[in-house]
Amino acid sequence: DLGFRIELDWSTSDDEDQVALRLQSQLMVALPPPHDVVCVDLKPADDGDDVGVEMRVVRRREALRSVRVARALGSTQSTGDGAVVLARLIRSNLAPAPAADGAVAAGVPVLADHWRSVAVLSLCNCGLMVLPVELTRLSFLEKLYIDNNKLSVLPPEVGDLKNLKVLTVDNNMLVSVPVELRQCVLLEELSLEHNKLVRPLLDFRSVPKLRVLRLFGNPLEFLPEILPLHNLRHLTLANIRIDALESLKSVTVEIETENYSYFIAARHKLSAFFSLVFRFSSCHHPLLASALAKIMEDRTNQVAISKEENAVRQLISMISSDNRHVVEQACLALSSLASDISSAMQLIKCDIMKPIEAVLKSFDDEELISVLQVVVTLTFVSDHVAQKMLRKDVLKSLKALCAHKNSEVQRLSLFAVGNLAFCLETRRTLIHSESLRDLLIRSTFSQEKRVSKAAARALAILGMYVVGSD
Incomplete structure (x- = not known):
């Protein structure tokens, strides 16, 4: 419930003192008049089971929950800025702090009652060059919108807004963000689009x-x-917008390529994005992992990332993540890369087999399925890649997985063996493994049709060599 809301507008062609007085007058007129309210207090009696009832009539206003302040569009510029007007408006609503006994106490004044209840404050298009520190007295403020101003910094006192959940400072001139922002522990939305941030010190x-x-x-x-942000579902970065469902089952990625010379000048439309997410471990975040898998569906994006060795190595490192979703999305992205011979060779060069060998010994069926999809793609792309992949430990793991209890793990393992057999050199190695041939023959009798078909396929490929050698 937003409660009562007001909107205040002014023209900068007026004197700031006059504007502040006029806004204060608008505020007092707009506020609903106080009305009588009956308050009932129930208290246990001193003795017995009786309950004491105390009734009193008090004068109250409807709580002021939302305030929108804006400068009139098309107004001429004054010598000052909107911060002066807002500061004077806030100060005009200060009152002496009441003492505990009801008497007026000396010391720091507090905001009038109707301001202290404000939860939503919009100061967009106010021409602010600084954010009035007085605003941080709004202790119940939950949403603060200060878009389209001229702010280059935010005051450290913004950390005093302990109930703040939404902060948007789009289209300003911010060059830094105060470290005190980390004190706003309830923050759910932070928007800093179209500023001048280069290396923001944000502790999430x-x-x-x-x-x-x-x-x-x-x-x-x-x-x-951003790894600590486990609930992050919407991220915009460089020239990319990422939005995902709560479950991360569906993610949309929008790439902006117009009107931003900083990004257009880059080698590729995703160069700036890649340089940020692959520099450290940010790509291990589930949301970014999902976005990368989506981005890798496009062939031009695959070519771009394959040219960045660090990016390829970071993608490979995601296979070893403790987060199953990250592993799954990394494998989707790597499978897309592996479908191209040159990209597949780059993966081999970056030692993709090391984490693959580790996961092939995993007890997690979902991780096995994800990694086996990469193996199936790699083993099929070229003979040279297949030769590089066929190591003793890999063959041992594939043979064990061909008899796995999970039918999909079985099917993919059998497909990988069949793909390896397309290469003449690897086929010679496989054909001499009697245990493998026995395993394939047994698998053709599996009750799972897709398993028996995969086993028959592998045998057929191996059988082609046997017939040819005779």
Whole structure:
């Protein structure tokens, strides 16, 4: 329930003092008049089971929950900026702090009652060059919108807004973000699009509830560590917008290629994005892993990433992640890369077989299936790749997995063996393994039709060599 809301507008052609007075007048007129409210207090009696009832009539206003302040469009510029007007408006609503006994106490004044209840404050298009520190007195503020101003910094006092859940500062001139922002532990949405952030010092470990992070349109050279953001489902970065369902089962990726010279000048439309997510371990975040799998569906993107050795190595490292979703998405991306001979050779060069061999010994069926899909693609792409892949430990693992309890693990393992047999050199190695041939023959009698078909396929490929050798 947003409660009562007001909108205040002014023209910058007016004197700031007059504007502040007029806005204060608008505020007081717009506020609903106070009305009588009956309050009932129930208290246990001093003796017995009786309940004491105390009734009193108090004068109350409807809580002011939302305030929108804006400067009139097309107004001429004054010598100052909107911060002066807002600061004076806030100060005009200060009152002495009441003492505990009801008497007026000396000391720091507090905001009037109707301001202290404000939960939503919009200050977009106010011409702000600084954010008035007085606003941080709004202790119940949950949403603060200060888009389309001229802010280059935010005051450290923004960390005093302990109830803040949404902060949007789009289309400003921010060059930094105060470290005190980490004190806003309830933050769920942070939007800093179209600023001048290069290396923002953002510590996300203290804001685990953050679901939306927008950094689109900033010349970033460094991406803060986002791995602690387990609830992140919407991310904009460089010229990319990523949006996912809560379950991460579906993700959309939008790539902006127009009107941003900083990104157009790059070698590829995704160069800036790749340089950020692959620099450290950011690609291990489930949301980014999903986005990378989606991006790798496009052939031109596959070519671009295959030229970045560090990016390829980071993708490969994701196979070893402790997060099953990251492993699954990494394998989807790697399978897309592996379908091209040159990209497959790059994967082999970057030692993709080391993490693959480790996962082939895993007890996690889902991880096995994901990695086996990469193996199936790699073994099929070329004879040279197949030769590089056929190691003693790999063959041993594949033979064991051909008899796995999970039918999909069996099927993929049998397909990988069959693909390896397409290469003459690897076929010679496989044909001399009697245990493998016996295993394939037994598998053709499997009750799972897809398993028996995969076994028959592998035998047929191996049988072609046997017939030819005779």
